[in-house]
Amino acid sequence: MRTLKEVWKRPENSLCADCGKPDPDWASSTLGVFICLSCSGIHRNIPSISKVKSLKMDQWDDAQVQFLAKNGNAVTKATYEAHIPIYYYQPTYNDCQVLREQWIRAKYERKEFTEPGKQLPYSDAVKEGILWKRGRDNGQFLPRKFLLSEREGCLKYFTKQDAKEPKINVKIDVINATFQPEKIGNPNGLQITYLKDNKTRNIFVYHESGKVTHLVDQGKPTDVIFLDFSKAFYTVSHRTLLDKMSSTKLDKHIMCGVQQGSVLSPVLFNIFINDLDAGLEGILSNFANDTKLGGAVDSLEGREALQRNLDKAEDWAITSHMKFNKGKCQILHLGWGNPGCTDRLGSEMLESTAVERDLQVLVDGKLNMSQQCLGIQEGQLCPGGHQAKHHQPVKGGDCPSLRCTEVASS
Numbered sequence: 521m522r523t524l525k526e527v528w529k530r531p532e533n534s535l536c537a538d539c540g541k542p543d544p545d546w547a548s549s550t551l552g553v554f555i556c557l558s559c560s561g562i563h564r565n566i567p568s569i570s571k572v573k574s575l576k577m578d579q580w581d582d583a584q585v586q587f588l589a590k591n592g593n594a595v596t597k598a599t600y601e602a603h604i605p606i607y608y609y610q611p612t613y614n615d616c617q618v619l620r621e622q623w624i625r626a627k628y629e630r631k632e633f634t635e636p637g638k639q640l641p642y643s644d645a646v647k648e649g650i651l652w653k654r655g656r657d658n659g660q661f662l663p664r665k666f667l668l669s670e671r672e673g674c675l676k677y678f679t680k681q682d683a684k685e686p687k688i689n690v691k692i693d694v695i696n697a698t699f700q701p702e703k704i705g706n707p708n709g710l711q712i713t714y715l716k717d718n719k720t721r722n723i724f725v726y727h728e729s730g731k732v733t734h735l736v737d738q739g740k741p742t743d744v745i746f747l748d749f750s751k752a753f754y755t756v757s758h759r760t761l762l763d764k765m766s767s768t769k770l771d772k773h774i775m776c777g778v779q780q781g782s783v784l785s786p787v788l789f790n791i792f793i794n795d796l797d798a799g800l801e802g803i804l805s806n807f808a809n810d811t812k813l814g815g816a817v818d819s820l821e822g823r824e825a826l827q828r829n830l831d832k833a834e835d836w837a838i839t840s841h842m843k844f845n846k847g848k849c850q851i852l853h854l855g856w857g858n859p860g861c862t863d864r865l866g867s868e869m870l871e872s873t874a875v876e877r878d879l880q881v882l883v884d885g886k887l888n889m890s891q892q893c894l895g896i897q898e899g900q901l902c903p904g905g906h907q908a909k910h911h912q913p914v915k916g917g918d919c920p921s922l923r924c925t926e927v928a929s930s
Contacts, residue, residue, distance in 0.1 A: 524585050528554065528575055532594035538562075538624050541613035545575050549584045551628060552591025556613065562621045568825060569628050600627040603636045616699045618708045645670040653677065654704070654724040661726070668692075675712070677723070688723075690714045700724070740816040741858035743826060743851055745870065747811045747833065750845030796836050823861055834866045846870070 527533065528547075536544040537553035546560035547553065548570045555563065555572070563570040573580065580588075604610070611619040626632045648667040655662060665678040667686070675695060676686035700711040706726035713722050735742045793811065813833065815826040837844055846865050850873040853860050863870050 523589070524575065524580055527585065527589045527592065530592060533592050535593070536613065537593040537597060538627075539611060539613040539615075539620055546572055547575055547588060548572050549580075549587065551596055552588055553593050553596045554588075558613065558617075559620065559624065562617070562624050565621075566625065566629050568821065599634060600631070601633050603638070604633045616701055616707070618699060618701065649727075651677075651710075651725040651727055652706075664725075666725070690716070735814070735816050735855075741818050741853070741855040742814060743817045743853055743858070743861070743863070744812050744814045745826070745830065745851050745863060745865075746849060746873075747813065748845040748848035749811070750843045750848075792840070793842075796833065817859060817861060818857075823859075827863055830863055830865050 533544070533554040535542055536556040536559055538555055538559040541556040541558070544554045544556045544559075546555050546557055548555065548563055550569065550571045554575075560572045563572045573584075609619075611623050613620075632638060646667065646669050648665060650663050651666050652661040653664040654660070664687075665681050665683075667676045667678070668674075669676070673692050675688075675690045675692060677688055678685075679687050694715045696713045698711050698713075699709065701707045701709045703709065703711065704724050704726055708727045710725050710727075711722060712725065713720060715721070796811070813826065813829050815829070816822045817826065834844070836842075844865060846868045849865055849870050851863060851870050852873055860872065862872070
């Protein structure tokens with residue numbers, strides 16, 4: 521412990537390696553950097569790259585201490601911050617989380633600054649992607665395609681992904697953009713202000729960073745595994761439910777079984793499966809019985825991580841006395857160059873699917889809902905169509921679907 525304190529107190533380790541906050545009391549045992557509590561939370565979201573531990577509360581073995589001593593903030597910065605573009609803003613601890621998270625991911629996950637002259641994704645002349653935009657009249661967020669063009673010097677957004685004409689075309693020189701996570705209710709919330717007809721207009725958007733759509737936007741082949749529980753929730757162990765609810769202080773108020781179809785059933789089901797993500801390395805989205813695992817499969821490491829997540833999900837199901845309907849658990853392959861790998865849940869291999877229903881909305885491997893729209897045009901409007909039109913963002917999942925192209929516009 522004395523050696524750890526000596527390394528910790530070196531001058532180069534007196535500030536957080538990522539945001540510059542004084543007196544960091546956490547460190548990454550795999551990167552060798554000393555970081556603050558806030559940045560350690562971001563590091564936990566990239567467990568395949570960074571393993572964080574508290575310098576005060578956790579035990580450090582000799583090998584980990586020697587690794588910290590060999591590296592430290594100065595040495596690691598010399599590698600991961602070797603070629604930062606002069607225009608790149610390096611956030612501090614006073615900046616919002618989305619700026620700090622992208623800075624950390626750019627350094628360690630994408631390794632954008634390790635090589636000179638490396639082509640960076642945001643340096644392209646044209647950038648387009650999906651943002652969730654708040655409707656002007658109803659205040660509901662819907663997915664919209666945005667395009668930023670350096671050549672045209674403008675920002676455009678389209679109400680439909682296949683639309684040829686934009687809903688709005690704004691010159692960049694009249695735009696002001698500020699991060700507004702609290703106002704928008706999302707850590708990636710952005711307020712875009714511009715002038716039109718001598719009047720100030722606002723666009724409120726957010727990006728689902730870290731979700732499946734974010735991986736696809738980055739050009740990474742991604743697999744989504746849709747899990748189906750075969751054992752009805754109202755038959756689960758009452759004792760197990762009460763144990764899981766003890767932390768919510770609701771256990772004293774639920775003294776009898778929950779009738780199937782009742783209002784409480786999906787709420788309690790979410791509580792019951794809330795610990796399903798314990799120890800998972802990838803993306804998990806829980807919303808009642810619509811549960812899915814996701815992850816990038818562009819590398820052997822990514823594919824193995826996804827299989828490990830399935831193994832952990834199977835272990836959780838056995839421990840919690842739940843069962844998966846493995847015949848209905850399927851894989852949706854997303855992104856160009858997707859290898860189309862097969863995965864195993866327990867002892868059974870899962871089948872791939874071209875189209876899957878996500879919160880009652882049909883989506884396919886290209887992340888569009890053409891079959892859903894076709895059903896609507898033929899007069900077969902299902903409940904999923906209604907949900908897609910009137911949804912609100914739900915924490916912890918891609919809602920209402922992985923990505924839906926809305927029939928109505930706003």
